């Protein structure tokens with residue numbers, strides 16, 4: 001992932017963001033050492049942003065699409081109340097085995113329901129269960145971003161928040177070439193044209209789209 005800001009600014013941002021706890025630092029380091037594509041992990045600064053978004057929105061139920069090794073899921077679960085819940089889903093048994101270990105060690109594991117299945121199947125199952133989510137974090141395969149957005153929208157109350165990661169896609173959104181570039185462009189265009197939400201595209205890390213539901 002190409003950084004959108006220079007190393008000096010990145011270090012300054014890092015130094016002026018609530019420090020990472022030792023558990024999160026260990027999870028980040030283990031992911032970098034042992035797993036493929038560690039750059040997929042949201043990391044310290046975006047993890048802090050997600051924690052604050054869950055806290056200020058007073059979310060009680062969160063859905064995450066794309067668990068990987070658990071950094072973002074654990075960040076959000078740690079901001080939920082004791083009786084809050086996070087459903088997180090992925091298709092990768094290796095990365096999610098790491099996530100399961102850290103969830104268990106964190107003291108927030110009882111809030112977390114990890115489902116190993118394609119996300120669209122999990123969303124359909126959650127809809128059939130009558131589940132609702134105050135906040136949904138989309139961070140999985142890019143070609144499905146618009147599908148995820150449409151599938152989770154009915155599960156959010158008015159005032160609910162959709163947070164989507166990698167929405168600047170290393171800057172490739174301004175000159176898209178690959179199918180994944182076009183998928184992110186299509187997602188941002190879909191949100192921008194959607195009168196049901198108010199939205200802001202934050203240039204945090206690789207870009208974070210926030211879309212707040214105004215009506216069904």
Ligand SMILES: C[S@@+](CC[C@H](N)C(=O)[O-])C[C@H]1O[C@@H](n2cnc3c(N)ncnc32)[C@H](O)[C@@H]1O
Nearest residue numbers: 040041042066068072090091092118119140141
């Ligand atoms: C960018 S990573 C998620 C990073 C994670 N949020 C974090 O901060 O550590 C994307 C994840 O989406 C998963 N994924 C890809 N396609 C998927 C699908 N169809 N359904 C569910 N998960 C999928 C991948 O296995 C990968 O672990």
